[in-house]
Amino acid sequence: MKLNLKIWRQKNAKDKGRFENYQVMANEHMSFLEMLDVLNESLVSSQKEPVAFEHDCREGICGTCSLVINGLPHGPQTGTTTCQLHMRHFKEGETVVIEPFRARAFPVLKDLVVDRSAFDRIIQAGGYVSVDTGQAPDGNTVPIGKDVAGKAFEAAACIGCGACVAACPNASAMLFVSAKVSHLALLPQGQVEAKRRAQSMVHQMDEEGFGMCSNITACEAECPKEISVENIARLNREYIGASFTSTDK
């Protein structure tokens, strides 16, 4: 299949950037990123600079790949990362627009590559259990209900890709933050620090320049791991509860 591509090119963070047009021959079995590999291989063979995009595991788990495809983070298929999107979802002759994730807190580094280190700093603000290596009691000391473990797992399945931010008109990181807060708040091991965690992670989120949540829920719709906005409700409860009851000064 022949495709027309409109791809965002931007030399570096300072460059203004613009769309450029390309054509590529793909086939329906290829993944979207393999289609871009084919494009890059042809650019390199004609001594042109290839399109920079991020990717690694190509099995939908590392969270490295990004891309806004035809206006949708990770493209049109629900519950799917860009690397797991296959060309059978596109039509012969179609024009495909490819842009980087756009948010003030995710500055573009080059072409389709953005800096998502703000997410790391949010986790560093409190997205952990403060247990040193060697301190742990036996794993079965505290029973955890199957359903509770399951719910915690579903929140912990977040891959930190940032699609929720890219999907949100306010570029809010609430789904990401709430997934981590929920994952740990649901488990007994995370309880001790739950209040402080909710407060400091939300504080760091604001510091990084992410927008406010206005319950549009585009984040949930675009999340490749289908993380539920129920987590945002839980974060709000945790945060408000902590504001009233926290003894931390």
Add this chain to the structure above:
Amino acid sequence: MELNGNVPPGPLAEKWTKYKSSMPLVSPDNKRRLDVIVVGSGLAGAAAAAALGELGYNVKCFTFHDSPRRAHSIAAQGGINAAKNYKNDGDSVYRLFYDTIKGGDYRARESNVHRLAEVSADIIDQCVAQGVPFAREYSGMLDNRSFGGVQVQRTFYARGQTGQQLLIGAYQALSRQISLGKVTMYNRHEMLDVVLIDGKARGIITRNLVTGKLERHAAHAVVLGTGGYGNVFYLSTNAMMCNVTAAWRAVRRGALMANPCYTQIHPTCIPQYGDYQSKLTLMSESLRNDGRVWVPKNIEDAKAIREGKKKGKDIPEADRDYYLERRYPAFGNLVPRDVASRAAKVECDKGHGIVPTGLGVYLDFNAAIDRYGKSKAHSMNLENPSAQQIYDMGKAVVEEKYGNLFEMYEKITGEDPYTHPMKIYPAVHYTMGGLWVDYNLQTNIPGLFATGECNFSDHGANRLGASALMQGLADGYFVIPYTIGTFLSKEIRTPKFSTATPEFEEAENAVRERLSGFINNGGKQSAESFHRRLGKIMWDYCGMGRNTEGLTKARRMIQELKAEFYADLYVPGSMDEYNPELEKATRVADFLELGELMCLDALQRNESCGGHFREEYQTEEGEALRDDENMMHVAAWGWQDTSLEPELNKEPLIYENIKVAARSYK
């Protein structure tokens, strides 16, 4: 060179405990004065950086990813082993040790493996305390399942995303140390050389992948946790950026590469379907708990399936050959990976393959769906349930266990694996070989340590399923924090190192020269195209079946390819910018040298063992035939100067606690 494993004396089961109690310590005050560099932020690297930070060392941790949470450990699916014996099924530290040695075909060091088994239980406790949401039973207790090559249930898991959950646990522990200022994190930095001062590893040269700037970092010791080299085959289940460069640069500075030919070909991956394909996708070994592997008995049926005239589900039960159950009745579908992979190849070579390329077999869940459905019906007191009811209830159970894997399979292949049996074929997955290390995980270069997949230490010639996560975290959380003290305790009077020394100068210049050589090479072909060609040579001649003629030929072909690479490589862009093509070129250059060494290693190993199958050495039934008399050693290669022949050093393997026997799973 005399290789000393520095194994502590005493009975095997007491070595680690005694050694821990008697090894020299570094006081808290002195720890604050010592700097440690950790390269890599996967399970081994992140766990080591976090644990060393907790102890009080000043740690600098480096990753070429945009975040430490991306390392390829994240993609591990099935689980992590631990000798907890929660199932009361006869598991013990000794049994985990024994299974690992036997699984590795008696080619691993006893003392290291026993230590791994000893600390395995602590890992689970640590991870639970960090908030890793392992699968639970209704009682709230941790759940287990079985993996290949063992007869107990000792594998802990978090659905099909165990690696992700464990890595996030380690990443969170690391993040905590970053926030406390004990670890300084360098994202998007790639290590391109290790710096030696007076024969000890004292720093690294990195390239900032965003600005292209070369940087010098000094420390009292350097720990590598940089993963395996499976991508030398181009197509593998590894992530795209996995590479050997950090380890290989250490080799070029004098470190030894041990058993490079030991590669693991994983039996259950989605078969290859096109030339443009960039990687292969694993379907977790855990699927073999419930999936049955088969091919059509009749070649005509297989042919019809390949041509699209028949479907797998059209083949009646009597015409299916469940070849693993037939050949290995004791372990059946749960034989170790090397055995299962070779068996698949045998069937496909005979013409029973079921995908258009001929290279594919079935993994079928119908029996499991039926079994689970009937059990569910029984527990619900349903009398005479209909076939549809049984199917629906059984499917629900399978979905809960493996749902995300089935979904991933469907996304990639476009086929529903509940209706049609999965199509699978072996693919390169893991490398047991790696940097040679002693009991302290120290390479032959003092102060340079290697952890996780990047060392050769624990898996012999074949790794058992769910043991990679175990080893990565064991090394990172529970081994290196102790053993690094044996080196650092002698360094407490060593002041911090300046990077303005001739050694750093020389190393940085060498890196700059190398990179500018690639940029200004002025050829025509991309690094990718060379990588693809190298991968094909490796797979054809140094893959599942190897022989003298093929390996000799492959070595020559790689030498020619290397010459062509340096003559005709083209790298666009410049050194001083974000340039993935340049990164790729440095990695492919190192793969070319490693590939040659792998062929040489495979050539000298005149036996078949584990993942290394030399066609000349097999039993009449086609099983691997070891040569314990002549080959019971670790082959550790030095290749500092590639204009000379690599130098082979041997560390004999001595088995004092295990009776070495032919490895049988029948």
